[in-house]
Amino acid sequence: MSNLPKADELASKIDYMPPKGDWMDLPLEIKEGRYCYASNPKSVEYVGLPNPRSWNPLDDDWKLPENWQEIILNGMRERLDRFRTFKVFMDVCVRCGACADKCHFFIGSGDPRNMPVLRAELLRSVYRGEFTKAGKILGRFAGGRKLTLSVLKEWWYYFFQCSECRRCSVFCPYGIDTAEITIMGRELLNLVGLNIDWIATPVANCYRTGNHLGIQPHAFKDMIDFFCEDIEEITGILPEPSFNEKGADILFITPSGDVFADPGTYTCMGYLILFEYLKREYGLKVTWSTYASEGGNFGFFTSHETMKRLNSKMYMEAERLGAKWILGGECGHMWRVINQYMDTMNGPEYQKSHMETPVNPITGTVFEHAASTKMVHICEFTADLIKHGKLNLDKSRNDNIKLTYHDSCNPARGMGLLDEPRYVIKNTCNHFYEMPENTIREQTFCCGGGSGLNAGEDDELRMMGGLPRANAVKYVHEKHGVNTLGCICAIDRAVFPDLLDYWVPGVGVTGIHELVGNALVFPNEQERETDLRGEPLPGKEDE
Ligand code: SF4
Ligand code: SF4
Secondary structure (H helix, E strand, O other), rough: OOOOOHHHHHHHOOOOOOOOOHHHHOOOOOOOOOOOOOOHHHHHHOOOOOOOOOOOOOOOOOOOOOOHHHHHHHHHHHHHOOOOHHHHHHHHHHOOOOOOOOOHHHHHHHOOHHHHOOOOOOOHHEEEEEEHHHHHHHHHHHOOOOOOHHHHHHHHHHHHHOOOOOOHHOOEEEEEEEEHHHHHHHHHHHHHHOOOOHHHHHHHHHHEEEEEEEEHHHHHHHHHHHHHHHHHHHHHHHHHHOOOOOOOOOOEEEEHHHOOOOOOHHHHHHHHHHHHHHHHHHHOOEEOOOOOOOOOOOOHHHHHHHHHHHHHHHHHHHHHHOOOOEEOOOOOOOHHHHHHHHHHHHOOOOOOOOOOOOOOOOOOOOOOHHHOOOEEHHHHHHHHHOOOOOEEOOOOOOOOOOOOEEOOHHHHHHHHOOOOOOOOOHHHHHOOOOOOOOOHHHHHOOOOOOOOOOOOOOOHHHHHOHHHHHHHHHHHHHHHHHEEEEEHHHHHHHHHHHHHHHHOOOOOEEEEEEEHHHHHHHOOOOOOOOOOOOOOOOOOOOO
16 A cells, blocks of 8 residues: 555645646656556466566666567557547547546546546547658647657556546547547557556456456355355345356356455345345246356456457356356446447357347346347346336335445446436335436446556555545535445445545445345245344344
8 A cells, every 4th residue: 555645635635727838748757656556477478468577667667678669559550440439539539628627537636637638638649640641740739749658658657547437428529438548548558568467467367267366166156155154144044056057047247346355245145135035936047157257357458359358258158058148246347348349349149049138037028238248237137126026125124224326437337227226226225315416327426446446556546536426425425414335336346445434434335236135025034133244224223
């Protein structure tokens, strides 16, 4: 961890005064607490990415290949040909500034290079200087510059200060998506081995064992069995989940954060309770995979190719097991990859022939929108069950919770999942309060740790980036006594506990299926004394 200043001190350092002079002349200062450590070479090597070596961003020498400029410029040329969006985004920005104050990293830092327009300009200026006639001839007068080592370092520092959340894109009149520019910037950096370890090692682990943490299949199963024992203690019901079962209707995949880290573990208990209930009441067959044991896709933060490789494991496992379709847990970037990229990167024949357009076997609902991906979000699935009266829910079991809901960026902006989580919340919880309108739904603010930035060493960056979200939570905390933030992303569940402790102490974090697990009533279950965290239920405090 870096030496993180106290919250008041950090807030008082934000300075929105524009610097004097041209932005191209601003010196680059790589500050402790605002960057993630460089990748472990073993992880880079494991997945076959280029130039594995130990290097330190604070050193002058980043140990680049001799022809690094040629590699990057060739990579850029190739991508300008291959991705029409990239080419368009390099050409059409009119620098109107509508996006300038929309990035949480700019709001929380005041650093002008965190304005989306300027973040994109870091790359666009090189595009002009190296690829356009006017830029080649007129240089700075045409907004162009050459790709020098200091420019490359600036790219690395600032493209790893963007959480690819797409909030800026909502406000751009031309539809420019700066997250896409960051994705390209990072992909180019990876061509010469400039990555961060909080991405490279999860990618290597996922490639090797099926999940980011490198947990072996038997340990994955042990963890879930352990949750089942806890559930039995609380409810008297022992779930008996199925693993790697051939012929189950549905393969369930969730981010491994739900299995290995609090408070995601309580969300995981919620899934287990729901599936057990559906098995007993309606004979639903859901199976977990101990091999494709990760929904999240850190390849997305690396390159299109790496994203594709990690995405494929879920579909290969569905094929191996003969599942009709995949149910996905509360994850962020898993859904962005599935909804925004998967079809085009894999082609129409990719989903194997035995997979079917998902149908809820209990309600008969056909999830037409998932016809090509064969994958349904658990909030859609649960909302559908509630709508058809298939769950017996006792909302009062969550009466100790005063909840607000954070629209996780990827499910909200990346797939438009806005109403289903709210529907589930309103059916499982009596006290729900929205944050201010311009901070929710499509305009939601990022947690500050997305896209692989949730590391210990960049805590100052994350606290700055999470300030706008925390500020909105503070508002409902003070106005309505909100004590819990709900979300549907494992990165959120990992980031928010520290972030809220820092800016809004007294607000905890929950996944939505933890609320479902608390509220769901089994026929003949024992009277519960506690919630899934072992805290007394409302009214049971003194017993
Ligand atoms: S809003 Fe769009 S066009 Fe305007 S400066 Fe930002 S990226 Fe450029
Ligand atoms: S994608 Fe998000 S983090 Fe990146 S520049 Fe836009 S608003 Fe900022």
